[in-house]
Structure formats: C-alpha cells, structure tokens
Amino acid sequence: MTAMSAPTRPSAPEPTDATWTGAIRRLLERRLPLAHLLPVRQPFFVGSWVYVFGVVAITALIWVIGSGVVLAFFGPGWWHVSGIGRFVNSVHFWAVQVFFVFVVLHLWGQYFMASWRNGRATTWIVGVVIFVVSLVTGFTGYVSQQNLDAQWIALNAKDGINATGAGAFFNVLDFGQIYGIHVMLLPILVTTLVVVHVVQVRMRGVVRPIEVQSPVDDGGQRPDTTS
C-alpha cells in the first residue's frame, strides 16, 4: 500500500482591483503599511525639540475636546454658577491658548523647514486648513461665553462678517447657531482634519532638514529609520 497524501485545499483567490474594496485595501497596504503607521524608530534628524511642537498641540487639543465635552453636557451657562464649571471652563480656555501657541510654533518650524517638499504639499495644505478652521472655532467659542465679552465680540464682528457676505448664513448674533457650530460641527471638522494630517505625515514620513537632504531628490519616499 502506498500512503496517500492529504488533499490540498485550493487557496482562496486574491482580491483583484476589480472590486473597490480590494482596490482600497491594496492602496492602503501600499501607501500606509503598519510599519509606517506605528513606527518603532524615527529618523536621526527627528531628535530635536522642534518636532515636539506638533505633538504638544495635539495634546492640548485632546484637553480642549475633553473639557469641551464636559461643558457641552452641563450647558453654556454652567460655568457662571458653579465653581467646578468655572474650573472646567478655565481648563478649556487655557488649553485653547496652549493649542494656538504650539500650532503657531509648529507652523513656524515647518515653514522654515519648507515641509511641503517631496510630495508633502497636501500635508502642508491640510495643516493650513486646520489652522484656519481652528481660528473660526476659537471665534465661535468666544461668542458662546454668554457674558458681556461675548456680546461685545459678536456686536463688533457682525458688520465685518456681513461685509464678506457670510452673514447670510453665519449670524454671530444667533447664539443657538454659533453655539451649535462651536460644540458640534467645528470640533468634528478639526479632529477629522488632524487625524488626516497625522496619517499624511505617517504616509510620507517626516521631511528631512534642508541641510542634510540628499542632492538626489528622493521622490517623496520615506527616509530610512535609524536608531
């Protein structure tokens, strides 16, 4: 008798680009492998405090979102009548200050590094959009304070905004509209854009400083990671 080999199971066919899910999977595997998304080592030149500014800004944003969620649950007038509410509102306010300071420092660092090089233009553009949307978010936050400061800002801003034509659908004197935009639409937009921004950085890698860039353009490829 001869031994019979076990029948081999036919391998499952590989997904083809004919399916949109297969095409997206192949795109993600090619553009954003896990080794890039969650690196364990960084390029040599990342050893500088300049690269910390962006992380500090994201950390501040987490505090802004967290304290904002608490404020949203208790309502915009809570911080006027509660000591804890006043504390949470202060955390919200000062986290915003830290966020903007480090966003601007991050912007300075990336500007002087010309970080839009080697295929990173969209990363830069998304960063600029984040900054602009954050300014609008901060403005709607000041108008949502429910105090004389908010009234003063809204009354002085309305004419300027009306002059741009945006006043037809962005009425700073309509507290409900501004508050809804501030606590719902803009935070979702800023958070989504920040996630996109970070993923873009992971896809392309951190841009090399100008002085150590290879004379041969690397074509947007990620630099090798070193210890």
Add this chain to the structure above:
Amino acid sequence: MDTPATYVQIAFIVISVPNLVVIVGMIALFIAALLAPFPGHRRAVDDGDERSD
C-alpha cells in the same frame, strides 16, 4: 482682569503688553527648541556613519 491692558506704541505699531509678552515668549521658545539638546539624541555622523539617512 477688569482693568484695560497697558499698550506699547512704537511708531505705527500698537500692541498690548500681554500680547507682546506672548509673542516674545513664543520667539524665545522657538529659538530654545532649535538650540537645546534633545535628550537621548546621539549624533552618529562624526565617524562617517551615514545612518542619518
């Protein structure tokens, strides 16, 4: 908090002292970040090692 801020005027530039302090502090922090050594950072190019790529 309820008193108006003190303003500094240099020619056509008018800025409140608190805003000026923040801007000067940011510039100082930026320069410090460029110059301050990063902890755990080891340069590997002294001996010709090109691992910086």
